[in-house]
Amino acid sequence: MDGFGRRLENLREKHGYSKKEISSKLGFHDNTYGQYEREERRPALETIMELAEIYHVDIDYLIQGEKSDNRTSDNSKAAKIEQLLNYFKNAGIEEPYFLQLEKWAKLDEEDLREITNHFEWIVHRASLRE
Template identity: 25%
Template sequence: MMTFGQRITYARKQIKMTQADLGKEVGTSGDIIGKYERDEIKPSIDTAAKIADALKVTLDFLVKNTEYQNIDNDALKRLKLMEKLSPEDKSHIFALMDAFFAKSKLKILMD
């Protein structure tokens, strides 16, 4: 299980970003990013959210033991909106999604 700092390091290296670049992106220094990565200090929740945005990962990925690194924020917003829908409306949306997923799988198989 990775620590918060290890997750920052992992995500940063995945997109080939330096500590200095990440620091500039979130309004701090590369030295401070290094301290976060070594788990010497912890950022505020606002800074952690900025780090997640800059690294194109979810805040949940950084702070929890979740396997989901890259969840599209637009998709998350839509999922939150779906929570307010009736069960019938949700069923219709799920049917549409299933149709698109099936179409995508078929296209992959045919290529």
């Protein structure tokens, strides 16, 4: 499984998880996932399938490092949403207000444009700090 552990580590870091969090998601002891990353232990097929689901990648990628072209755009969107949620989580915001979908139903086109313009301004302001 050459590179398997490195792929797991890269995916975990990309998604903003700790080893302990992934072990917990898998229902394992705290150090089990670390053993997978260090390639001291090989996961069962069922575990590999769960990891592929958690990281929104193909099993082929986890095992062999090959990306498949048959992933749906839904998985890509889910991965982006998860990444966005991790940005908030890392900032100490567990449930961002603007992700409460019932609130969006009250907005009209003008409101949505105003939100978009405001977000663009905030991103511009942040880029000036760099």
